Amino acid sequence: MTRSANRRVSLFGGIDSVGMMLYIALTVVGLIAIFSASWDEMSDAPLSLSHNYMKQAMWLIIAWGVGIVVLLLDSSLWHKIAYYLYGAGIGLLLLTLLFGREVNGAKAWFDIGGFRIQPMEFVKIAIALATARVMSEYSFSISRFNDLCKVAAVILVPLAITVLQNDTGSGIVLGSFLFMLYREGLNKWLCIPILFIAALFILSFLISSTALLIALIVVFTLSEGLNDGRWGDCARYIAALFMASLLLFLTLHFLLPDGFNYYYALLITTLASLPLVVWYAYRERLRNIYVSVTIFAASILLLPTSNVLFNALRAHQKNRIMSFLGVASDFNLDYNVNQSKIAIGSGGLFGKGFLQGSQIRYNFVPEKHTDFIFCTIGEEWGFVGALIVLALMASLILRLMYMGDRQRETFGRVYCYCVASILLFHTLVNVGMTIGIVPVMGIPLPLVSYGGSSLVAFTTMIFIAFALDASTNRESPHAYRAG
Amino acid sequence: MGERFDSRIRVFVLRIVVLLIFGTITTRLAYIQLFDGRYDDMARDNFLRYVVTYPSRGEVFDRNGNYLAQNRECYDVMVLRRDLPKDGFDTVRICKAMGIEPAELRKRLRGAPYRREHRITRYPISLEEKLRLDEVGVDGFYTTARTVRQYPRQLGGNLLGSLGAVSNEMIRRNPDLELGDFVGMEGLEASYEEVLRGEKGLVLRDIYAPQGARDSVLKEAVPGKSIHCSIDTRLQQLAEELLRDKVGAVVAIEPATGEILAMASSPTFNPDELVIGRERGNNYMRNLNHPRHPLWNRTVQSGYPPGSTFKLVNGLIGLQEGVLRPHYSYPCHKGYYYGDGHKLGCHEHASPLKLSYAISTSCNAYFCYVFRNILENKRYKNSHEGYAVWRDYVESFGFGNRLGSDVRGERMGRLPTEEFYDKKFKRWNALTLLSVSIGQGDLECTVLQMANLAATIANRGYYYTPHLVRAIDGCDSIDATFRTRHYTKIDTRHFETIVEGMWRAVNVDGTAQGAKLPGLNVCGKTGTSQNSRGEDHSTFISFAPRKEPKIAIAVYVEHGGFGAEAAVPIASLIEEMYLTDTIQRPWLVDYIKSKKIYYPMYDKKRK
Known part of the structure; x- marks a missing residue:
């Protein structure tokens, strides 16, 4: 108890030292990288605040100050003010939508005293807090539909506003909360379809609709075969489907004056076969076929809508997706990624060594410090450094x-997982786009990229997690609660 | 859906997901950083540019070391589109500095590659324009130094030729050339292209180095070799001045070496007009469409009937064949009568006459006898065989073939073969070809060939192939063909008789007394060639002094009338200038300059 009492009076008492060291290491690495990216050997005054690295150093000090303030506050405060912060955050986003400044087509910025701030950076904290608060309410159960809707609303309302701001990139970050939701016990039958739909959406641009439909039929029939082992029926089903569709296609192709598309023949045949499949399932008492049929029907309905959804995107977003998928090439974008x-x-x-990267030095890389x-x-630190x-x-x-x-409390656990989700998503997308495995979205690498508001926001976000964790540690240093 | 979940498994799954995501990134990173070698090269390509450095073209000097052609520095404007300011730049201002139209700049920028330097000026810009461009200072615009020609004397357009941009066809034939190179198109610039061009250099340029471009030279540019031309600028200038407003040509040769001292064709053009630049196209088209064809080098590209000057050749052949002796005399009563009342007319002079006087007074009838005697020599089966022998002799003077000089575009002239006459006439003999005896008929030769004839006679029987270049910097000697004597089939001893006649023509009682220069013993032979297009051509070949001749010259003035009217004074003045460095007869200069010759055949409106 003496040990724990000592910790109580210390500012850093109970702070996870590993996490803190990782945080400090990343910010320092970021500062060095920014120094390297914005170092100008021709400059007369290398310490002038006009240099990006000096600005970042200043912001780092500010961020640490904010972090200390966060640690000084009572950690139970966050639970109390979560909803107020969330309300304020939504208000801020709406204000930005109305009065914000447009940068690169996204109306998601505020100019405050010469600094450009993206409110979404900070609002993310509020969203994480509010989500944690909702999910830590007494009697909350994720498997209950009403409760799930509440969580979804907390996440989707700000996301909708960012879409309106034309800043889908930072809004989509909230999609990473799926990671946290899975941890919290979200039914996997909800996780899988969401990922499946995302995959379909991307695939629908890559391959022709006929090929996609055939792939869907084969995949679903295969999964049926795997589930029930009735391979004979599956083979018969596929054979019958293709024979019937071919017959329909040939008949109509020669009867109709304009010919006929095989895609429609297959689609009609498949849809017509679904009642038969359901009847078969009813007779054979195979309940899981119902699930497959439902998902299959849903994905077929989704296919045409993916185009509608796609057309709702802004031009630059479309370009980015198309360019990334290799369907169409956007010169400047390809150029940047290249x-x-x-x-x-x-x-x-x-x-190539510190300050020796030719591509960085000579400005070939766009946005090299952000x-x-x-x-x-x-480039400068190589594979080892990366x-x-x-x-x-x-x-x-x-x-x-x-x-x-x-954590003992659900609140702290959910919050920590939210932070982890956001960091994971940012890292995946940011690093992924620089090496060409993810489409370009303008989101920074947490703690490393240049940008004051981003640095302060991430610091605050992480330090709240540290503070929540510290309070748990202070109460019971050896407590470990998994789920 | 109320199933319980095992959070330990979910936590484990999520950790695996995190590790998988980072594993994927790491794998990809390892692939592009460690295994895919392309990126190294691409990175280097990004900031290193292969920059071509242009050699300066060899300069052209005259025989006294004056510049005929020299180089002026100029610049190509290159644009690297990637480096252009992202938020645009002042197109109008930069166009004004470069002196091009904004529309053209935009058009050229549209076609420019993004990552490679692209030339956006069709013609190089001047130093002045380059400095203005530097002052505007837009990122992405670079200049590359080049040279274009300038011709300080503005002389000898036909002789020197001009430079032009290479065509695709030329590039196909010569892989050393690239689009945007300039090569000699005509004249000396073309015939000595390989010598003058030099070799392009290659520089690897780190264009983004903070202290300005850093070069590493892969290959030094080798400047073209300078050429020392045999042209004497004073003579060239005088010849061009005297021929101005007339149509014709002058070629002066140093007989002892075959070096061409002056080579003027009129009308001509100012070589500076055709220097690569904005105006070249227009000037070229204007010259091309000019009714008198200034681009035509009349010294080698026109075939003229040699007229009476050709009598010298016939006389020499007669002497060599033994059918003519200096003391043979023939009668002439205003012409040569043959067949059923045919007559080849002649002017009034004393008769009968001997060879030297026949040359001096240019008697037609005398040479009709000579020509018939050559062709109807009893030694030969018939006059056809006689003609073949005659033709052989004539060929040895360089007629009927290219002389092989370094003058661009040399023509062969025309020395008809027996087959030619077989086709032209059903039956033919010496009388059919009688006009050939006085250098008319189907004979044609270039002025260069006529000057060569003068040089051959001055040398008493041999010539050096006429050439324009005396020396090339860095080469021990000029081409061996220019250092070889070409002997005619006439023995040296026969020449003195002919020279006597030519001396007499100028100094005693002949047709060319206007060419007389005291103490210099000028020898010459006039010619007045009839032609179907109008007034007779006036021509004169000459050399001086009689012993150890320094200059041989041929002058041809189209439709200039008698040889003595136009050609003789021009030749005489050039000889005087060359031999005495002064002109004592300014009135003769004025006479020639003010002499008007009308050329209705050229100046007719073209349809």
């Missing part, structure tokens, strides 16, 4: 998950 790959790819095992900061790391940064980030995420798991 340059970023060149910078990282030319880094090799140990990199969204594409990972290029600086990849791996170290990634390892730090992965460790921080895993540490946050671990901190969440040892």
